[in-house]
Amino acid sequence: MTLDASSRNETLYRLVVVSFGLLCVLQAAANIGLRLSLYSSSAKMPDFQAIIKNLTEEREDLKRKLSAFDQYLQPGWVYFYPSFYYISSNQTSWQESRDDCLQRGADLIIINSKEEQEFAIKVQGRTWIGLTDGETEGKWKWVDGTALSTSYWDSGEPNGGQKENCVELRFLKNKYSWNDGQCNWKIFWICEKVVAL
Template sequence: MNSETEARSRTISLERDELKKKLNTLESQYRSVAEERDSIKLKLNITAQPGWTLFRHSAYYISSTKKTWQESRAYCQSVGADLMIINSKEEQDFVNSFKMYMWIGLTDSETEGTWKWVDGSPLTTSYWYTNEPNGGTGENCVETKNFATEKSWNDGTCSYQHNWICEMRFTL
């Protein structure tokens, strides 16, 4: 082979290798988009069932039955959600609008007095009712309870049975 043919062969090999890299990247991106599509389809199928309500970037399931805090959380997780995390005044107003005792996703069962959301994030903004929390080691799970005021949270006994609210977030 002459040097011109060898140079052309090297150039073609480099172009081929670059195209293979691009193809691998595109295939990976396609798989990622397909997985996201399938996840969204599943969420849409779940949230189309009775009991689900859309609000902002999440879907919420408001139970019609009562369970303990842990049973409520297990139900939420079984459908790809979790107990509600309240991140804003608007979400607090939303949950209060149902005027029901409902478990939300806040607990200090790991460390007494250290309130954490079910995703592990610390409590930064709270809506505790007057003189709450007050239950010590006997009341480690949070329920909405007093609807005449924005501040409706009560620390309750986790084994009590209440309705609950699940939150399924949709990422944008």
């Protein structure tokens, strides 16, 4: 089940409001700083050109950071702090899924918390995540190279040996959990892109 259009629009609206709020706070701080420097009787005359240059650089930096969000404010992308997630609408193998994510400037989802696990299970049924032991059997690593520390394996998993090297999120036995599966299975996937301000 994917998030509906109103949920995506609400998330986008919140992101725009927060961004606009940050821009307003920055402008207010700049105005206060400028007024204090102008009306301070004990301070020497400030270097207005330096102040203006500094404010201009801060504004341009903020614009660059906000523009990083632009490509992720497209259909199919969902924001859940601190990342954007692309929810696939078709089914492919684990490697094809990862290739698609990389082409989008992201990678398969790395689940770092219980909250992110709960977010991911709301998205679809069977879904590829960015975890594999394809490099060394039994040594599970995320797509960014970090070792697995927190997991949500189903009971008895992982159990597939050399044939099952990719991890899917699935619903089984009345709960969502992880299963090691064959990487050539065709299922949905979730891409993740962390965008820091």
